[in-house]
Amino acid sequence: MSGPVRATQLRRPIPDPRATAVDPAGPRLPVLPPERLRAEALRERFRHPPRWTPEIVDDRWRLADEAPRAAAVLVPLVPRDDGLAVVLTERTAHLTAHAGQIAFPGGRTEPSDASPVVTALREAEEEIGLARGLVEILGTMPRYLTGSGFEVTPVVGLVDPAHRLQPDPNEVALAFEVPLAFLMDPSHHQRRLYRWDDGAERSFYAMPWTDAAGREHFIWGVTAAMLRNLYRFVSA
DSSP, X not given: OBOOOOGGGTTOOOSOGGGSEEXXXXXXXXXXXXXXXXXXXXXXXXXXXXXXXXXXXXXXXGOOSSOOEEEEEEEEEEEETTEEEEXXXXXXXXXXXXXXXXXXXXXXXXXXXXXXXXXXXXXXXXXXXXXXXXEEEEEEOOOEEOTTSEEEEEEEEEEOTTOOOOOOTTTEEEEEEEEHHHHTOXXXXXXXXXXXXXXXXXXXXXXXXXXXXXXXEOOBHHHHHHHHHHHHHHHO
């Protein structure tokens, strides 16, 4: 998903990912039948995972020389009347890293965390007030190496639809839901490309979603890559 790395490219952010060009030449992939996206079907898929290969697990294009730090995120799936929905967050604008970006709840692993599942549940409880007892863990996805120096384990779980979120205003500006069917439709997976003046380039996925109020949520980068991997897992 990226071009050759140059020393001057390390930790160089894309100025405006929304302004990048969409590559129309991506492969045509099948739309998943609705029954694949039901809670019981996902339980069965994680119980008996298929042989598959994740598409993107390494965002090393701007990773510095230090060893990556362990982290985990929760991919929260909420059963709704019209299908499963994914809980995402918008990070607050004042954060020093990834301010304003769309993300899963999660963060770095603490020494007391016994597993990535514990990290994901703890961070979700701290960030959005999601009680860990309301989450049924389905399984984990392949670890993802981020450019900011983390090796992240996505933990997928079903959330009791009666939950009530209480986002921490210091970290989360907004918590919202996106239909899983939208995110698992490959026609919504935009492959984008940014090229710097020196010829270095980076490609990435974006999945812009507009809510009922007409507000666009620009899902891209690591979050979009993990969702793309989830699509590959469910479609395998």
